[in-house]
Amino acid sequence: xxxxxxxxxxxxxxxxxxxxxxxxxxxxxxxxxxxxxxxxxxxxxxxxxxxxxxxxxxxxxxxxxxxxxxxxxxxxxxxxxxxxxxxxxxxxxxxxxxxxxxxxxxxxxxxxxxxxxxxxxxxxxxxxxxxxxxxxxxxxxxxxxxxxxxxxxxxxxxxxxxxxxxxxxxxxxxxxxxxxxxxxxxxxxxxxxxxxxxxxxxxxxxxxxxxxxxxxxxxxxxxxxxxxxxxxxxxxxxxxxxxxxxxxxxxxxxxxxxxxxxxxxxxxxxxxxxxxxxxxxxxxxxxxxxxxxxxxxxxxxxxxxxxxxxxxxxxxxxxxxxxxxxxxxxxxxxxxxxxxxxxxxxxxxxxxxxxxxxxxxxxxxxxxxxxxxxxxxxxxxxxxxxxxxxxxxxxxxxxxxxxxxxxxxxxxxxxxxxxxxxxxxxxxxxxxxxxxxxxxxxxxxxxxxxxxxxxxxxxxxxxxxxxxxxxxxxxxxxxxxxxxxxxxxxxxxxxxxxxxxxxxxxxxxxxxxxxxxxxxxxxxxxxxxxxxxxxxxxxxxxxxxxxxxxxxxxxxxxxxxxxxxxxxxxxxxxxxxxxxxxxxxxxxxxxxxxxxxxxxxxxxxxxxxxxxxxxxxxxxxxxxxxxxxxxxxxxxxxxxxxxxxxxxxxxxxxxxxxxxxxxxxxxxxxxxxxxxxxxxxxxxxxxxxxxxxxxxxxxxxxxxxxxxxxxxxxxxxxxxxxxxxxxxxxxxxxxxxxxxxxxxxxxxxxxxxxxxxxxxxxxxxxxxxxxxxxxxxxxxxxxxxxxxxxxxxxxxxxxxxxxxxxxxxxxxxxxxxxxxxxxxxxxxxxxxxxxxxxxxxxxxxxxxxxxxxxxxxxxxxxxxxxxxxxxxxxx
RNA sequence: GCGAGGGUAGCCAAGCGGCCAACGGCGGCGGACUCAAGAUCCGCUCGUGUAGACGUUCGUGGGUUCGACUCCCUCCCCUCGCACCA
Numbered sequence: 013x014x015x016x017x018x019x020x021x022x023x024x025x026x027x028x029x030x031x032x033x034x035x036x037x038x039x040x041x042x043x044x045x046x047x048x049x050x051x052x053x054x055x056x057x058x059x060x061x062x063x064x065x066x067x068x069x070x071x072x073x074x075x076x077x078x079x080x081x082x083x084x085x086x087x088x089x090x091x092x093x094x095x096x097x098x099x100x101x102x103x104x105x106x107x108x109x110x111x112x113x114x115x116x117x118x119x120x121x122x123x124x125x126x127x128x129x130x131x132x133x134x135x136x137x138x139x140x141x142x143x144x145x146x147x148x149x150x151x152x153x154x155x156x157x158x159x160x161x162x163x164x165x166x167x168x169x170x171x172x173x174x175x176x177x178x179x180x181x182x183x184x185x186x187x188x189x190x191x192x193x194x195x196x197x198x199x200x201x202x203x204x205x206x207x208x209x210x211x212x213x214x215x216x217x218x219x220x221x222x223x224x225x226x227x228x229x230x231x232x233x234x235x236x237x238x239x240x241x242x243x244x245x246x247x248x249x250x251x252x253x254x255x256x257x258x259x260x261x262x263x264x265x266x267x268x269x270x271x272x273x274x275x276x277x278x279x280x281x282x283x284x285x286x287x288x289x290x291x292x293x294x295x296x297x298x299x300x301x302x303x304x305x306x307x308x309x310x311x312x313x314x315x316x317x318x319x320x321x322x323x324x325x326x327x328x329x330x331x332x333x334x335x336x337x338x339x340x341x342x343x344x345x346x347x348x349x350x351x352x353x354x355x356x357x358x359x360x361x362x363x364x365x366x367x368x369x370x371x372x373x374x375x376x377x378x379x380x381x382x383x384x385x386x387x388x389x390x391x392x393x394x395x396x397x398x399x400x401x402x403x404x405x406x407x408x409x410x411x412x413x414x415x416x417x418x419x420x421x422x423x424x425x426x427x428x429x430x431x432x433x434x435x436x437x438x439x440x441x442x443x444x445x446x447x448x449x450x451x452x453x454x455x456x457x458x459x460x461x462x463x464x465x466x467x468x469x470x471x472x473x474x475x476x477x478x479x480x481x482x483x484x485x486x487x488x489x490x491x492x493x494x495x496x497x498x499x500x501x502x503x504x505x506x507x508x509x510x511x512x513x514x515x516x517x518x519x520x521x522x523x524x525x526x527x528x529x530x531x532x533x534x535x536x537x538x539x540x541x542x543x544x545x546x547x548x549x550x551x552x553x554x555x556x557x558x559x560x561x562x563x564x565x566x567x568x569x570x571x572x573x574x575x576x577x578x579x580x581x582x583x584x585x586x587x588x589x590x591x592x593x594x595x596x597x598x599x600x601x602x603x604x605x606x607x608x609x610x611x612x613x614x615x616x617x618x619x620x621x622x623x624x625x626x627x628x629x630x631x632x633x634x635x636x637x638x639x640x641x642x643x644x645x646x647x648x649x650x651x652x653x654x655x656x657x658x659x660x661x662x663x664x665x666x667x668x669x670x671x672x673x674x675x676x677x678x679x680x681x682x683x684x685x686x687x688x689x690x691x692x693x694x695x696x697x698x699x700x701x702x703x704x705x706x707x708x709x710x711x712x713x714x715x716x717x718x719x720x721x722x723x724x725x726x727x728x729x730x731x732x733x734x735x736x737x738x739x740x741x742x743x744x745x746x747x748x749x750x751x752x753x754x755x756x757x758x759x760x761x762x763x764x765x766x767x768x769x770x771x772x773x774x775x776x777x778x779x780x781x782x783x784x785x786x787x788x789x790x791x792x793x794x795x796x797x798x799x800x801x802x803x804x805x806x807x808x809x810x811x812x813x814x815x816x817x818x819x820x821x822x823x824x825x826x827x828x829x830x831x832x833x834x835x836x837x838x839x840x841x842x843x844x845x846x847x848x849x850x851x852x853x854x855x856x857x858x859x860x861x862x863x864x865x866x867x868x869x870x871x872x873x874x875x876x877x878x879x880x881x882x883x884x885x886x887x
Numbered sequence: 888g889c890g891a892g893g894g895u896a897g898c899c900a901a902g903c904g905g906c907c908a909a910c911g912g913c914g915g916c917g918g919a920c921u922c923a924a925g926a927u928c929c930g931c932u933c934g935u936g937u938a939g940a941c942g943u944u945c946g947u948g949g950g951u952u953c954g955a956c957u958c959c960c961u962c963c964c965c966u967c968g969c970a971c972c973a
Contacts, residue, residue, distance in 0.1 A: 230967075233891045237969045244973080261973060274973095307971085339972045346973095353971055421972075539968085605912085607900080614899070619913065629927080676901085679911050689928075754906065762939040764930080770937050835906040857929075880906085884939065 017631035019597040019719055023127060026722045035735045036129040042083035044525050048074040049505055051534030051542070054091045055115040057100075059122040061574045061581045061603070061615070062535060064591045068600040068716070069571055069609050069674070070533050071128045075715035076669040079739040085526065086129060087508040089136035090116050093144070093434045093497045095173055095193065107462040108433040112139055126596045127718050129735065134511045138500035139433070143507065145456030146517035147499055148438040150549075152449045153556050154208065161207045162439075162447055166278070166337075167426055169203075172196035174467070175430045176205060178496060179423050180238075180541045206437055206493065207424040210548045214239055214420040216562075217547055226567035228610065234539040240421020245404075247345060248413045249273055249318040251329065254285060257318065260340030263350065264414050265403040268392035269368035270345040271358065273318050274311065274330045278337035285314045285329065299333050307333035309353075309360040321413030322393060332357060340419050348382065355382040368392050369400055425545070427496040432462060432469040434494030442481035442488035451482050457490070468492055501542055502549040505529055505564060520558065529565045533609070536570035543568070569672060572612040574603065581615065598624045601717045605678035623678075627720055630685060630713070633692070634706050634727045641692070643699040650694070650852035651701045657687050658701075658708050659742035660749035665712045666739065674716060681712050694856050703728055711740050751836050755843060755880055756850040763854060766886055775860040779885040780847055782866050783877035785840040786813040790824050791879045795834055803828065815869050837880035840866075847882060860886075 030036065038045055050070040053063055067088075074086040097108035097115075104111065116137065123130070136143055154160050168177040170191040181192045189198045210217075218239045221232045244262035251257055257273060275282055277300040286292040295312040302310065311332035318327045327345075334353055335344050348358035349367040358365055369387040386400045395403050407414045428437065436457040438450040450457055460473040470476055470492040481488035503517065509526060510519035534542075543565075550564040574581045591599045602623040607613035637643075661684040668677040688705045691697055706728040714721025714734040725734035746752075759780065767775055789812040793803050807813050807824045827834065838846065844866055851862045864882075867874045873883035 228892095230892060234968050237890070240969075240972075242972075259973080263973080309971085334971050334973095336972070341973095344973045351973070353973075356971090419972090421969080536967090611900085616899085616913075619899085622912065625926085673901095676911080679901095682911085686928095693928075750910095751906080758906095758939090765940090766938045768931095769939080772938090837906090881939085886938075 017627050017720065017723070019595045019627070022723050023125070023596065023719045026719050027124060027127060029722075029733065030129065030735060033733065033736075035733065036086065036131050037133055038085050038131050039083055042085070045083035045085040046074075046077045047085045047505075047526055047529045047531075048077065049087070049508075049529050049532050051532070051538065052089045052091050052501070052504060053119060054094060054096075055112050055119060056096065057115045057118065059119055059126075059591055061591060062571075064126065064599060065574055065603045065609075066533055066535070066571055067123065067126070067128050068603050069569065069672070070531070071600075071718075072604055072674055072715040073531060073533075073669070073672065075129060075718065075735065076739070078735065079711070079715070079737060081738065085134075085508070086131060087134040087136075087511075088123065088128070088130040088132070089134075089504060089508065090119075090138060091497065091501055091504075092116065092137050092139035093494075093500055095175070095431055095433065098431060098433045101462065102464065109139065109462065112433075122591070126591065126600060129718065134508050136504060136507050136511050138497070138504065141456045141458050142514075144435040144500070146503075146507070147435040147495060148450070148455050148457060149452065150503065150517060150553075151438060151495070151499075152452065152455075153558075154552060155449055157552070157556055159209050159212065159552055161209055161424065162204060163207060164202060164204050165207075165426070166200050166202050167205055169199045169201040170194065170196055171199055173431075176201070176203065176426060176428060178426045178498070178541075180544075203428075205426055205428040206439075206491075207426055208548070208552075210425045210545075211420060211422055213548055213551050214241070214422045215418070216551055217422075217544065218420075220547070220563060224563065224568075227565070228536070228568060228570055231536055231539045231543065231568060231570055234536075235544055238422065238540040238544065241418060242420070243416070243418050245408055245414050246341065246417040247321065248415075249321060249327070249345070251281070251285075251316055251318050254281060254316065257281065257329075257343050258341050259343045259345045260417060260419055261345060263347070263400075263404070264407045265389060265395075265400040266347045266350045266368055267322060267345065267407065267414065268389070268395075269347040269349045269366045270320060270327060271348060271364045271366055272328045272330055272346040272361075274332040274335045274344050274346055274357065276335040276337040276342040277331055277333055279331070279335075279342045282314075282331055285316050286331075289315075296331050299331060302333050309334055309357045311357060311361060313361070322411070328363070330357075330361070338423065339421075350382050350384055352382055352384065366391065372399075425496075425548070427499055428493040429496055430468045430492075431494055432459070434497055435499065436470070437491045437493050437495055439491040440479055440481055440488045441491065442484060442486060444486055445481055445483045445488075447491075448481055448483050448488070454482070470494070498541060498545050502545040503553070505532075505546070506553075506559075517558075523558075524560050527559070527561045528563055531567045531569065532565040533569045533571055535573075539570070569609055571609045572607065575612055575614045594620050594624065597717050597719050598627065601627065601678070604674040604716050607675055609672055609674070626678075626682060626685065627717065629689070630706075630709060630724065631720065633685075633688070634710070634724045637702065637706060638727050641702075642696055643702060644696045645699060647698055647701075648695070650691070650849065651698045653849035653852065654687060654691050654701050654705060655743060656746075656752070656846070656849060657684060658705050659744060659746045660752065661712065662708060662740050662742050663746045663749050669715065677712065678716065681709060684709060684712075690853075690856070694852060708740050710734060711737055748836065748838070751838055751880075752842070752846050754835075755838065755846055756853070758880075759847065759850070759882060759884070760853060760857070762884055763858070763886065766884060767858065770886075772886055775858050775886045777887045778854055778858065778860045778862045779873065779883075779887075780862065780864045781871070781873040781877055781883040781885070782840070782844050782847065782864070783879050783882070784815060784866070784869050784874060786815050786820070787823060787877075788837070788840045788843075788879045789813050790820070790827070791834060791837060794824070794827055819869065819875075835880050840879070843879065843882075 048070050050066050074084045078084045092112050097112045100111045101108045168182050170177055172194045182189045182198050183192050191198055218241045221235055224232060244260055245264040246258045246260055247267055249257050277296060286296055299310055299312055311330040314329045314331060316329045318329050320327055346354040348355045348365040350369055368389060368391050370390050371387045389395045389398050389403050408416050438457045440448050442448055460476040463469045463472050465472050477490050477492060479488050479490045506518040509522040513519055546564045551562050553559040554562045602620045605623050606619060661680050665677045665680040710721050710724030710729060711734060721734045790807050793806050797803050804821055804824045807820050808817055813820055847864045851864055854862045873885055877883040
């Protein structure tokens, strides 16, 4: 047997044991388990460092909670649909399903190699018909509820992926919008598409963010930006012969300054306004061709005149590309005097500029630049002289043509994809009945066999596309688009509750009891996609009566990036350190010890070494302990110190786990390990104390390094498995472990300092004298009394302060300045005891005799001692 | 431009009104062990100092406070989100 810890050798054994014991399977009887979830991986083929970090975090927390006595639901599954599988199938001359199944097999093995403790009995795979049938079922329910629309829209089209993209899947490239996956420039296409009307929930999605206290501020802010709530007003202008046009504005107080209207080229009225005029139509077409960024302040006067609702004046109506179709109502009232863009547009087209807000401070007019601040209304009819803020409210209240309106940037969620590897949208297009949902009993609509083709493989199968209408029985055509894969991931956390349920997507009783997810961990690149969609689904399902919760996740942890040479570790950059390169368990221990979960950190071989060394040292000590170390049975003074330090570490490490600060928990473990090591070298260790130390370390480390934890537990622990062990209890209560440590540490530092500064070569005797008890009482009075209390008198009158009046007065007065700022200290007896127990550390370090005592008032040293600061004499 | 989060000793990074010259890790220095190297252990790592002290520090400049790395304001820089957004 070797004292070298070879993780590769032991992992198989413990994994076998865990498996045999069903260690991670949620017990049947669990009532309200702690639901710990990591974002399930896309089945790309191999696990990368980001996954390892993500799952190391959830695993450590899940294990910690389990040791605390919770039932823990910690499942894993596969986000298995998606375009990359099709691309891979083309490249390798196979099909998406085979490819995906192979990826899953490999990744599952990798996860198991890492030793993550999942309840594999709940594994789900989104490309299984037994899973995606519920996508279809939910789609149908949402359709019935009016949350699905089929509409023609100008959509983002990626020519390379040959599919449309949701707004959230389009990113800003250097040269315009690009596809989030392949970075090809995105085109615009006019297509009939399926949408989830997530905008119906815009308000709740926005307002709900406020209450998501367990979510990082950053993620909430990103969602706020994305939803883009804006409060303002809708002003209605009449177009004689053409009805009305509503414009959205946040500044209705400038309404009297409107000198024109501008419609976006895509506005629904444009075609009607210019109908019959070929020149105008051509002009509009030319304007439509322009990319928004290039159009500047071009515009076409339609010749139509709108009626101003307040002044009754006539305003020209322009079509201008600077007005964006999907912002507000796609139309603006042009107020050149008080809006930058309107000002520029008016300059370009010789439109009048009419100033209606005057700055309050100086009334100098503003000829060149628009004034966009607040002020007083002028030239505004009955509102002259009214402040702009007040005017806004009054206009909204008093005028019919101006109504309050809130707009959102959020668009409906385009879920159609012209791809094969996804959930078929369960709809049928019938010439007679329009589009008709596939009846529930005919679900799932299964994917037909894959064929290699440049287009959508679904369209290649006549047997798939040709069907009959569920309503009239006539010939009909099956929808060939599939769903965006974000649909799959929008409710997968529910499927884990009852993965095999055949009658419903999830068990409603379990959902009621187990949700929301207690902790959800993943990368924050999903802030606007996945994390918004799961919130939407949860609310929609609640409104369908399927769920009671309206928010899916209680506490969200968005984990930071692992960097290598300053850049994100990613396969495409080729700077990947494989999780197994340093040993699976060293890797997980390192990623947890390196930084707080939310922080980015740099992968360095040196730092990895620290995690590796800790494993080796601990293993070596445990091996030595059971094999060869001589121990004693009779207790000595310094054993109590180690006992106490073990207790302190149990308390502090538990706090750190609780707060997700695994790196601090790791430090605590390192610290206790150091103490034990020193203890063993100082003297023959006491069997029980040393054993408890090692046993505690194995328990505290087990959530981060479970194989080593098991191995150590097996050597020095109780019977059974550490995964099923209880979180250790301290022998005695520890109120403030840090104050006790501080006392010992500062005292040791002080001794070193003195020895060094005074240049004492070989100290023979070190005396530590703690302060008189009454001083602790004075401390207490100083810290707890009112700021203006006469503490000197209080101290003199206090029964517990039994010393010479002058000494008491001097001591108290000398500390008055500091008051509640005084260092926290333990009480007199605890201080004496703590130092007494720590004596051996000084004896060990200086080779001197050390005494710790409390002496009566009057002693020279006692006089110098303060609570938390014993007097020191070295000779 | 708007919004959010940051800037701490050689590096990474904790702290977020008095426990702070500032946890921890890495690197560096000195020492122990050793034939030697590695590993491991101990100490030091802003400056000065013959008794635990003092001085100067936490992006910049101000302010609040008996007291600020910690709270408020200005500015500079970094990261991220939104943006011809009405």
